Amino acid sequence: MIRSVYRFEDLSIEHVPEGGVIWEVFCAAYQCGQGSGPQDDQEPAQRWALSHSGATSHNLFRRVVTDHADVMYADAPAAEKERDSLLPR
Template identity: 55%
Template sequence: MLGYGFEPEVGDPLQLVVEGAGRGFGARLHATPPGGPPASPRTVYRHVTHAIRHAPEGGITYEAFCATADCGAESGPHAEQEAAQDWALRHTGRIGHDLFRRVVTDHAKATRAE
């Protein structure tokens, strides 16, 4: 449901409503209700430049996954890179598997570039 109490059919006129006041920015698709006002033929676009950067408050996690077929072993998330690497070295020593996939995850924050 799009909020007008009906589902649009193929060929129904649609109107894109862009909301951007304050902190958030989003776009919603609204159907013009039957018998309602027609969608505006004029559209105004506002292009705003944003930048994305590492967010230190989110932290960074390190993980290692055994890439040997049918193994599925993993280190789990760690705050320190050495912990994930130590797990991989122990896994190699115990099991003999020597191929790993390493994943580093950080958090990023998008802000308006002004």
């Protein structure tokens, strides 16, 4: 007989500013597939989309914004300390 124990905890998820944000824009025109590549700032990705649109008349783009998130136990401040020790300095 297999027995299981379930533990229910309150968790929270938060943006980690130290992890940064990555911006990327992809052309969504049929069979185009070109993209800005990953950018550390929104401006270069948008500039690429405007330039690509001007050169090709493509006007539909998909924007992808990636950030880092930290999932923590709601009542465990030690989890924050552990996360901070894992981030690059």
